[in-house]
Amino acid sequence: MIQTIDLRGMKPSRSELLGLVPRAQTDVSAATKIAGDLIAEVRSRGEQALLDQSERLDGVRPPHVRLDVASVSAAVRMLDPLVRDALEEAIVRVREASKAQMPQSKVTTLAPGAEVIQRWMPVSRVGFYVPGGKAVYPSSVVMNVVPAQVAGVSSVALASPAQKAFDGMIHPVILGAAGLLGVDEIYAMGGAGAIGAFAYGVPELSLDPVQLITGPGNVYVAAAKRLVRGTAGIDAEAGPTEILVIADESAEARLVAVDLISQAEHDELAAAVLVTDSPELAENVRAQLERLAPNARHGARVEEALRGRQSAIVLVDDMEGAAAFSNSYGPEHLEIQTASPGALLDLIDSAGAIFLGEDSPVSLGDYLAGSNHVLPTGGQARFASGLGAYTFLRPQQVIRYxxxxxxxxxxxxxxxxxxxxxxxxxxxxxxxxxxx
Known part of the structure; x- marks a missing residue:
């Protein structure tokens, strides 16, 4: 079901490791022409282009691109009480953790009468994209909006594709999550066209251009973000989700397997990687994957992701080799399930978010840990960070002599x-x- 990469007895350099890490084949540039055409349509025909694109690409023509406040309020009232409680708890936790990311202004006095003031200014307007596709992501609403609010962003807009199952409306749980956060500028639009609308504005919708666009999406969204960068800032070009688990002989194979499956259910291109110095654990995890994956609700999707070139069980000589492999991979999500996870943490320098110990699964970070789940993918964790309050801040130097x-x-x-x-x-x- 899942390939094995055996690095035992090898001492690859960091550049050699970069060539050994398993990756999905996704080429954002291949989507550039289509994304560029969709953006051009929106720039020339505005609202009508967005309506036509929804009908053509999402299979439904929304009654309105811009939703009214009453629709948002109704979605909040319709939220399942347990879901609402979970969203409200996530908002509280992400808000508290985001506050800790706020830097303080500082004055450096270089000589009498010579000062440099470092201050942090929020962007004034942000556009958040929440994808449709194979799953529903109200948690992404929380993860994008809350740190922006903490940073002091004064104007926010949200876009999500029109849903055929809801007569062209945005998914009501996404809409409800936005309402809980006080977001009332919401657009039923998706894909590259939505990114273009955010970047350039749509006057007939009273949609003003934004300074920054954040949020995940498919390859066409990633291509569109690349195309508008410079007109507006972007957080990152998000790719398929990734989990890398470093585990030793002390780890429980069943827990490692369920964590790998939890991320594989996102997408057929999702990456699930185990790195271990224990051949026994490797075989036990493989057996658990073969037992559990077919019975998952999205079993076919999970099995395809695990069979893909992006997923693997990697055998190494020791935990130092595991850390070196992980640092070269730069995983979006890194779990450390070892006898002494804190000790291994000192060897890790590249990961979007790190989950220590068997009781800190990636799923916790996806929803209620308080950390942000918008994280760098495709190895970008080697040079970039996840979303946070700092994403929406610009450092400015004020010179006073x-x-x-x-x-x-x-x-x-x-x-x-x-x-x-x-x-x-x-x-x-x-x-x-x-x-x-």
């Missing part, structure tokens, strides 16, 4: 300006001390 402080550094500044053959730079400073 008085006359004496500027005069004190004037000779050195002029010397550097002349060395760069930019004498007007120095002259702009010296002019402040010249008579007349």
């Amino acid at each position: 008085d006359h004496a402080a500027l005069q004190q550094i004037e000779p050195r500044l002029v010397a550097l300006a002349n060395a760069e053959d930019l004498p007007a730079h120095g002259a702009a400073v010296s002019a402040r001390f010249a008579e007349g």
Whole structure:
């Protein structure tokens, strides 16, 4: 069902490991032409293009692209009480954890009268994309909106595809989650067209352009985000979900297997990887996967994901080798199920989110841990972070020198300006001390 990659007895370099990690074959650039055409349609025909795209791509023409406040309020009232309670608890926990991500302004005094002030300013307007597809993601509403609110974003808009099963409306649970957060600018639009609408605006819908677009989506959404980057900021080009579990002989094979399956049920391209120094555990996990996967609700999807080139059981000599492999992979989700997970944590430098111990499964982070589940995929954790309050903040440096402080550094500044053959730079400073 799942391939084995045996690295025992090998000492691959980091560059060699990059070539050994299992990856799904997804080419965002292949979707660029289609995504570009959809964006161009929205820019030229606005609301009508969005309606036509919904009908063509989602199989339903929504009665309205922009939803009214009454629809949002009704969706909140219709939420299942247990689901509402879970969403409200998630909001509380994510809000508390997001507050801890807020940096403080700081003044650095370099000399009397010479100050550099570091301040953090939120973007003023953000567009959140919540996908449709194989699952429903009200939790993604929480994970995107809450840190933006904590950061101080003053204007938010949300888009999600029209649903055929709900007569062209957004899925009511997504709508209800948005209502719980006070989001009332909501659009039934999906795919690349929605990303284009956020980036360039749609005047007839009173949809103003946003400064930043966040949220996951399919390959066409990722391609659209790449195309509009520069007109608007983006969080990342999200790919299929990933879980990598580092486990030793102390791990329980059944728990490792159910965690791998939990992420494999997302998508046929989802990656499920176990890295272990225990051949016995590897075989036991394989046996558990073969027993449990066919009985999962989305068993066919799970089995295809586990059979894919992106999933594997990786055998290594020791936990140092496991950490090296994981760091080269840069997983979206990393679980450490070892006898001493905290000790192994010191060897990890690249992961979107890290789950320590057998009682901290990835599913906890997906919903109620308080951490954010919008995380880098496709190895981007090697150089990027997950979504947080900081995503919506821009550091700004404010420089404040008085006359004496500027005069004190004037000779050195002029010397550097002349060395760069930019004498007007120095002259702009010296002019402040010249008579007349």
